Amino acid sequence: MTKSTREEVLVVLVASATRYFRSRGREVPEVGAAIPLVPGRASEVLLDFAARIEISGAHRGWAVLSLERALAESVARDLGAKAVDATICGDVTGEMANTIVGNARRELGANFVISVPVLISGQLAELPLGWGAEIRVVAFTWRDRRAFLLVCLGVEK
Amino acid sequence: MKLLIVDDSLIIRQHIQRILGAERFSEVRLASDGATAVTEALELRPDVITMDITMPHLDGLAAVERITGAYPRTKILIISALADKHTAVEAVKRGAEGFLLKPFTAEALQQAFDEIIDE
Numbered sequence: 001m002t003k004s005t006r007e008e009v010l011v012v013l014v015a016s017a018t019r020y021f022r023s024r025g026r027e028v029p030e031v032g033a034a035i036p037l038v039p040g041r042a043s044e045v046l047l048d049f050a051a052r053i054e055i056s057g058a059h060r061g062w063a064v065l066s067l068e069r070a071l072a073e074s075v076a077r078d079l080g081a082k083a084v085d086a087t088i089c090g091d092v093t094g095e096m097a098n099t100i101v102g103n104a105r106r107e108l109g110a111n112f113v114i115s116v117p118v119l120i121s122g123q124l125a126e127l128p129l130g131w132g133a134e135i136r137v138v139a140f141t142w143r144d145r146r147a148f149l150l151v152c153l154g155v156e157k
Numbered sequence: 158m159k160l161l162i163v164d165d166s167l168i169i170r171q172h173i174q175r176i177l178g179a180e181r182f183s184e185v186r187l188a189s190d191g192a193t194a195v196t197e198a199l200e201l202r203p204d205v206i207t208m209d210i211t212m213p214h215l216d217g218l219a220a221v222e223r224i225t226g227a228y229p230r231t232k233i234l235i236i237s238a239l240a241d242k243h244t245a246v247e248a249v250k251r252g253a254e255g256f257l258l259k260p261f262t263a264e265a266l267q268q269a270f271d272e273i274i275d276e
Contacts, residue, residue, distance in 0.1 A: 020260060023260045024260070076168060079168050079169070079171075079172045080171065080172050080175050081168055081171070087167075088167070088168055091166050091167050091168050092166075092168055094166065095166040095168065095169055098166075098211055098238050098259075099238040099259045099260055100238075101238075102211060102237065102238025102239045102240065102259070103238055103240045103258070103259075104240070105239050105240050105241035105244070106240035106241060108241075109241050109243070110239075110241045110243035110244055112241075114211065115211075116165060116211055116212060116213050
């Protein structure tokens with residue numbers, strides 16, 4: 001398999017996130033364009049809960065899924081949770097991030113290596129930039145609630 | 158029949174337990190990482206295990222290898238988000254009997270579970 005470009009990886013991840021939302025019911029997510037994250041404005045896209053997954057192998061970088069609390073609660077209820085607290089919302093966010101990024105290996109192959117999800121608290125310092133990369137942000141609206149997918153991949157060698 | 162459910166997500170462990178139901182099992186245990194899964198499996202000797210792959214401490218593929226090395230008759234259903242063919246093939250090579258991709262429906266889980274039980 002030839003290595004995908006950063007743009008191709010982003011397209012695959014956005015498609016995977018869209019598929020995830022569609023898999024949860026009949027509601028179709030609205031998907032925004034991928035735009036660069038403006039420095040200093042990370043707090044606007046890091047919502048109530050966020051989980052980061054490190055990417056290695058053929059690519060180096062990370063992906064973050066950020067959810068409004070009501071969206072995390074909605075998915076938790078879909079999964080049968082009766083009492084939904086912050087712990088469950090964080091758990092749901094991590095699981096969704098893992099599923100969305102893990103499903104991308106269908107197109108990107110086994111050399112798209114991913115870590116376990118790590119919950120982050122919305123601090124800019126927890127979104128490391130490097131490798132000459134920029135952060136791209138894609139907004140989703142689903143069940144009238146917001147989510148953001150942030151993707152940061154290093155420059156191809 | 159004894160069941161071990163392994164996933165690092167609490168809500169997924171509970172979801173799987175709810176779908177499969179407690180009444181058909183004599184004992185159900187839960188584990189949140191691969192290392193704990195191996196410890197629990199060696200103690201419980203489960204008939205069936207549902208196993209995630211991407212987990213802390215020890216991943217699910219390594220856990221499958223250790224468990225089937227000790228108890229080859231244990232049936233293991235992988236339930237993972239990793240959607241590439243290589244991972245599914247590797248899981249079977251290490252002793253898993255089935256593979257279910259996340260996100261899954263209750264019907265898909267029930268069917269995949271019944272298939273490995275019926276084998």
